[in-house]
Amino acid sequence: MSATEVDTLVIGAGPTGLGAAKRLHQLNLGSWTLIDSAKEAGGLASTDVTEEGFLFDVGGHVIFSHYQYFDDVIHEALPKEGDWYEHQRVSYVRSKNVWVPYPYQNNISVLPTEDQVKCIEGMIDAAEVRIRAKDQPQNFDEWIMRMMGQGIADLFMRPYNFKVWAVPTTMMQCKWLGERVAAPSLKLVVSNTLNKKVAGNWGPNATFKFPAHGGTGGIWKAVAATLPQEKLQFNKYVTSVDAQGHTVHLNDGSSIKYKHLVSTMGLDYLVENVSLPDAAVHTKIKTAVKEGLVYSSTHVIGIGIRGVLPPRIGDKCWLYFPEDDSPFYRATVFSNYSPNNCPQANVKLPTLQYADPSKGTPSSEAKEGPYWSLMMEVSESHLKPVNMETILKETIQGCINTELIKPEDEIVSYYHRKFTPGYPTPSLGRDAALATIQPELEKFDIYSRGRFGSWKYEVGNQDHSFMLGAEAVSRALLGTPEITLLNPDWVNGRRNHEMRLTK
Numbered sequence: 496m497s498a499t500e501v502d503t504l505v506i507g508a509g510p511t512g513l514g515a516a517k518r519l520h521q522l523n524l525g526s527w528t529l530i531d532s533a534k535e536a537g538g539l540a541s542t543d544v545t546e547e548g549f550l551f552d553v554g555g556h557v558i559f560s561h562y563q564y565f566d567d568v569i570h571e572a573l574p575k576e577g578d579w580y581e582h583q584r585v586s587y588v589r590s591k592n593v594w595v596p597y598p599y600q601n602n603i604s605v606l607p608t609e610d611q612v613k614c615i616e617g618m619i620d621a622a623e624v625r626i627r628a629k630d631q632p633q634n635f636d637e638w639i640m641r642m643m644g645q646g647i648a649d650l651f652m653r654p655y656n657f658k659v660w661a662v663p664t665t666m667m668q669c670k671w672l673g674e675r676v677a678a679p680s681l682k683l684v685v686s687n688t689l690n691k692k693v694a695g696n697w698g699p700n701a702t703f704k705f706p707a708h709g710g711t712g713g714i715w716k717a718v719a720a721t722l723p724q725e726k727l728q729f730n731k732y733v734t735s736v737d738a739q740g741h742t743v744h745l746n747d748g749s750s751i752k753y754k755h756l757v758s759t760m761g762l763d764y765l766v767e768n769v770s771l772p773d774a775a776v777h778t779k780i781k782t783a784v785k786e787g788l789v790y791s792s793t794h795v796i797g798i799g800i801r802g803v804l805p806p807r808i809g810d811k812c813w814l815y816f817p818e819d820d821s822p823f824y825r826a827t828v829f830s831n832y833s834p835n836n837c838p839q840a841n842v843k844l845p846t847l848q849y850a851d852p853s854k855g856t857p858s859s860e861a862k863e864g865p866y867w868s869l870m871m872e873v874s875e876s877h878l879k880p881v882n883m884e885t886i887l888k889e890t891i892q893g894c895i896n897t898e899l900i901k902p903e904d905e906i907v908s909y910y911h912r913k914f915t916p917g918y919p920t921p922s923l924g925r926d927a928a929l930a931t932i933q934p935e936l937e938k939f940d941i942y943s944r945g946r947f948g949s950w951k952y953e954v955g956n957q958d959h960s961f962m963l964g965a966e967a968v969s970r971a972l973l974g975t976p977e978i979t980l981l982n983p984d985w986v987n988g989r990r991n992h993e994m995r996l997t998k
């Protein structure tokens with residue numbers, strides 16, 4: 496088959512690829528095409544629907560936008576007031592059988608007294624260590640000990656982060672943290688504890704938006720619909736990239752020649768399947784991938800439940816679980832995000848099981864709702880294996896153990912899907928590996944960007960990913976610097992107005 500030719504080729508129709516495509520369309524400087532192996536846009540920001548009509552995202556997806564350009568684009572795609580729901584962030588940590596409002600350290604007054612003492616003693620020790628320290632913490636575990644101390648480390652930070660990342664905190668760096676972990680104030684912690692006060696601390700942005708229809712995936716399908724459809728090609732799988740020949744080969748035998756390539760495939764896959772003229776360089780970057788890039792998989796497990804949303808759940812959005820009475824690190828009350836994430840109350844569904852199957856076998860008769868739903872996330876790595884056969888059962892039991900559901904609750908829908916990779920781990924060797932790999936690809940006009948394209952968790956959310964794609968295009972075509980890739984702390988610490996859809 497002969498090769499087609501474009502100025503810019505984008506691989507992937509997730510948020511990063513769509514960011515690149517949106518910018519290409521806006522700049523209108525040369526020809527471009529976007530290809531994706533999937534049948535539609537969205538990538539990891541997609542939404543599945545169960546047979547019974549329950550929607551589940553790829554884990555809890557909440558938009559914390561740092562960029563005006565990103566906001567311009569999603570509001571152009573979903574412009575009507577009724578396209579979105581706006582929610583207060585209501586988040587708790589399940590600890591010692593109580594719900595501790597997030598952030599944990601500001602609300603230890605709800606814990607048993609002996610745990611309050613452990614936390615405060617640890618924070619005092621940590622403050623002393625901080626005063627004396629002459630160097631920066633060398634890994635995430637040292638950061639936790641210096642910032643929060645032994646008590647909070649043992650009760651929350653270490654067990655929770657192992658459940659999220661599937662590697663111990665000693666194997667992670669701490670430069671990625673930026674704004675993600677609330678810095679504790681010893682004064683506030685002590686006064687809240689003595690005054691038996693609870694306090695939220697969400698900073699300036701205590702609300703979030705969620706699409707009314709189609710889950711998070713609905714946003715990205717709508718963004719894709721604003722682009723010229725003839726330039727988007729789905730069901731096209733990239734098998735190899737010839738760097739020197741500036742050509743991408745596809746599984747249907749066709750190829751596409753390009754001047755600039757924005758790849759949002761996993762960087763590990765790209766390095767494995769790129770051909771470079773210098774074999775020694777190829778070996779060097781393959782070694783960097785092997786030694787420096789770490790990921791975990793994410794199991795998303797959803798359940799649809801018959802009944803009115805119980806008051807104990809109320810307006811909770813997402814909940815964190817550091818302890819070992821549940822396999823999941825996070826649960827999202829997904830039906831609270833949009834009523835359209837569940838079937839309507841008049842839809843008749845049979846009960847598949849009582850949450851605790853020892854409660855008996857339910858009748859197979861289909862009955863009306865109302866319905867609500869929970870979505871849980873479980874991480875997996877070689878250090879933290881997961882049994883595919885039993886994880887659904889263990890998750891439902893975990894929901895009972897943590898009082899999310901009652902043993903007699905009627906489950907009417909299940910969802911379980913494993914995503915590999917799910918999280919790009921900020922491992923100790925990551926930055927050195929990226930510094931070795933990326934410049935070698937850029938020499939051949941290959942810009943590998945996105946959650947796994949550039950492998951930086953701290954700029955791996957939807958807004959960041961979208962901007963990584965848009966900024967890669969601006970760099971390739973206009974020579975402007977890529978702020979998000981190069982300065983994660985800068986973009987995360989401010990509202991970024993520089994790029995606009997109308998400029």
Ligand SMILES: Cc1cc2nc3c(=O)[nH]c(=O)nc-3n(C[C@H](O)[C@H](O)[C@H](O)COP(=O)(O)OP(=O)(O)OC[C@H]3O[C@@H](n4cnc5c(N)ncnc54)[C@H](O)[C@@H]3O)c2cc1C
Nearest residue numbers: 507509510511532538539540554556557733945946956957
């Ligand atoms: C569990 C979880 C929770 C998250 N929570 C949040 C959150 O709360 N807020 C938030 O903003 N973000 C969240 N995210 C991140 C969000 O999903 C990512 O920012 C986003 O999906 C990354 O976009 P991307 O385009 O870089 O990659 P992807 O979404 O992975 O897209 C890559 C695309 O490339 C395609 N592709 C890959 N290989 C090939 C190939 N060989 N040939 C052709 N096409 C290929 C894929 O089909 C895919 O469509 C979460 C992600 C996960 C997994």
